[in-house]
Amino acid sequence: MIKYTENASLRPYNTFGLNAKAALLVEYNKEEDLQQIFADPRVKGKPFLHVGQGSNLLFTQEEYPNIILHGAIKGIKPTSQTEEVILLECGAGESWDHLCEWCVEHGFYGIENLSGIPGEVGAAAVQNIGAYGVEIKDVIVAVSVYDVANGKHVIIGAADCQYGYRTSIFKTPEFKSRFIVTGVLLGLSRKAPFMLEYGNIKAALLERGFSLMQGADKRKSGRPMRGKQITLSAMRETILAIRAAKLPDPQVLGNAGSFFKNPIIGREQYEALLNQNPNIPMYDVDATHVKVPAGWLIEHAGCKERHVGDAAVHQHQCLVLVNRGHATAQDIVKLSQLIIDTVQERYGILLEPEVNFI
Ligand code: EPU
Numbered sequence: 001m002i003k004y005t006e007n008a009s010l011r012p013y014n015t016f017g018l019n020a021k022a023a024l025l026v027e028y029n030k031e032e033d034l035q036q037i038f039a040d041p042r043v044k045g046k047p048f049l050h051v052g053q054g055s056n057l058l059f060t061q062e063e064y065p066n067i068i069l070h071g072a073i074k075g076i077k078p079t080s081q082t083e084e085v086i087l088l089e090c091g092a093g094e095s096w097d098h099l100c101e102w103c104v105e106h107g108f109y110g111i112e113n114l115s116g117i118p119g120e121v122g123a124a125a126v127q128n129i130g131a132y133g134v135e136i137k138d139v140i141v142a143v144s145v146y147d148v149a150n151g152k153h154v155i156i157g158a159a160d161c162q163y164g165y166r167t168s169i170f171k172t173p174e175f176k177s178r179f180i181v182t183g184v185l186l187g188l189s190r191k192a193p194f195m196l197e198y199g200n201i202k203a204a205l206l207e208r209g210f211s212l213m214q215g216a217d218k219r220k221s222g223r224p225m226r227g228k229q230i231t232l233s234a235m236r237e238t239i240l241a242i243r244a245a246k247l248p249d250p251q252v253l254g255n256a257g258s259f260f261k262n263p264i265i266g267r268e269q270y271e272a273l274l275n276q277n278p279n280i281p282m283y284d285v286d287a288t289h290v291k292v293p294a295g296w297l298i299e300h301a302g303c304k305e306r307h308v309g310d311a312a313v314h315q316h317q318c319l320v321l322v323n324r325g326h327a328t329a330q331d332i333v334k335l336s337q338l339i340i341d342t343v344q345e346r347y348g349i350l351l352e353p354e355v356n357f358i
Contacts, residue, residue: 002037003027013054013070015118016323016332017254020059022068029072029093031153031182034146043067049358050180052093052123056256059358060329071122073182076102081190087141088186092122096129104232108188110139112235113195116243118250118257122181126170128163132239133198137163141187143170145179153182165291166261166354194235204238205230246317254323255314259336260294260351262319273347294351295319298339301346308335333357 008025011017026037026048037043048067051057073091076099080087086108090099100115113132117124128137140158147154156179162169169175193215196202202212211227228234248255262283270290273280277300282290298304298318306313307324311331314320321332340351 001027001029002033004040004042008068010054010059010064010068013051013068014057014059015053015055015250015254015256016058016327016329017250018059018323018327018329020062020064020329022064022066024067025070026067027070027072029074031073031144031146034071034148034180034182035151037069038148038151048177052120053095053118055119055250056123056127056355057358058256058329058332058355060333061358062329064358069180071180071182073122075183079185084190086188086190088188090121090184090186092120092125092181092183094121095119096121096124100236103188104236107190107232109190109192109194109232110134110186110188111136112232113198113201113239115236115239116247121184125161125181125184126168128166128168130166132201132242133195135163137161137168139186139188140184142185143181144183144185145170145181147179149178154179155185165264192230194230200242201238204242205234208234208238210234247320248314248316248322253314254327255320256355258294258319258354259321260298260319260339261354262291262294263297263349263351264289264291265349269348292349293319294343297343297347297349297351301339301342303339303342306335306338306342308332308338311335313339 005025008022010020010022024042028037046067048069050069072093074094075091076094077089078086079089096117096119099121100111103111113134114129117129117131124136125140125143128135142158143156143161145154145156170179170181196212209228210230211225213225264285267288267290270282281296282292285291295318304313304318309331310324310327312322312324314322321335336353343349343351
C-alpha cells in the first residue's frame with residue numbers, strides 16, 4: 001500500500017499536537033514500496049523528511065513545503081536463539097513500547113527499562129533513545145536501511161552506526177536524507193541481571209516489596225532473600241510508574257519528551273558549579289567530562305513557571321515543554337530560546353535542543 005496525500009495534516013505525526021501541513025505526505029507499509037516511491041516523479045530528486053510518530057519533532061512552519069514520508073513496516077520476528085541470547089528482527093514502523101511489552105511477555109531481557117517511550121522502532125534506532133541507564137544501542141546488532149542514493153537495501157552493523165548520546169550516523173548531514181531505516185535487529189538476553197543503577201529505580205522497587213539482590217549477589221550471599229524476586233513485568237511496571245509520575249502523556253498533553261539534551265561539560269567547570277550549588281546532580285561521562293541534568297538547570301534558573309502563550313514548562317519535569325492546548329510552534333520556539341538564554345546567563349552552559357526543529 002502506498003498512499004499519496006497533498007496538503008496533508010501532520011497532526012498525527014507530531015506529538016506536540018501542532019496543526020502543521022505537508023505539501024505531500026507519502027505513507028507506505030512495505031520495504032519494497034520504497035523503490036517505487038523514489039521512482040515516482042512527485043518524489044524523485046525532491047527533498048523529504050522521513051518521520052516515525054513525530055515524538056521528537058517540532059514543525060516550525062504551518063506549511064511544510066517538502067515531502068513527509070512515513071513507513072508502517074510491522075513485524076517482530078525471532079530469527080535465532082540460544083539458551084542465553086535471542087535475535088529479534090523488528091519492522092521500523094512497529095510501536096517501540098509495543099515491542100517492549102512483547103519482549104517482557106516473551107521473557108526477553110534488555111529493553112524493559114526503555115518501556116513507555118513514545119515513538120517507533122526505526123526512529124528509536126536513529127535517535128539512540130535512552131532512559132533509566134539503558135540505551136537502544138546496547139542491544140542493537142544491526143540496522144536495515146534503504147539507500148536512496150542507489151536504490152539498494154543495506155544492512156549496517158552496530159559498530160558502523162556511530163552511536164553516541166541521542167545520536168547516530170542516521171542523523172548526520174551526509175546520511176540523514178540517504179538512509180531510510182526499514183528494520184532493526186536486536187540481540188536480547190534470556191535472563192537477568194536488570195539494570196537498577198539509575199535514579200530512584202531501587203527505591204521504587206523496594207517500595208513495591210522487591211529484593212534488590214540478583215544473579216551472582218544472590219548466590220554469593222547464600223542467605224534467604226527478603227522481598228520478592230524482580231521479574232521482567234515488575235521492572236516494566238516500575239519504569240512505567242516512574243515515568244508516569246514525571247512525564248506527561250502526549251495523548252493528553254502535547255509534548256516531545258526531553259526538549260533539551262543533558263549538557264556535557266568539563267569536570268573543572270562542574271567543580272566550579274558545585275562550589276556555588278552544592279546540590280547540583282551529575283552523571284559520569286568519562287575521566288574529564290560529566291553530564292548535568294538540563295531539567296535541574298532549568299528549574300534552578302527559575303524557569304519552572306515560564307510560558308509563552310500555551311507553551312509551558314512541565315511542572316513535574318522541567319526538561320519537557322508542553323502544549324497546554326493552543327500553543328503555536330513559534331510559542332514553543334520562543335519559550336525554548338528564553339530558557340536557553342536564562343540558563344546560559346545563570347550557569348554559563350549552553351543548552352542544545354534534543355527536539356529536531358523542522
Ligand atoms: N531534575 C530537577 N528538576 C527537573 C527535572 C530533573 O531537579 O525539573 C533533576 C532530578 O531531580 C534528577 C536529575 O535532574 O536529580 C535527573 O532527572 P531525571 O532522572 O528525570 O532524568 P533527566 O536527566 O532529566 C534523562 C533523559 C530522559 C529519560 C530520563 C530517565 C535526556 C535529555 N533525557 O532525563 O529521556 O527518560 O533521563 O533516564 O537525556 C527523552 O529523551 O525524551 C527523555 C524523556
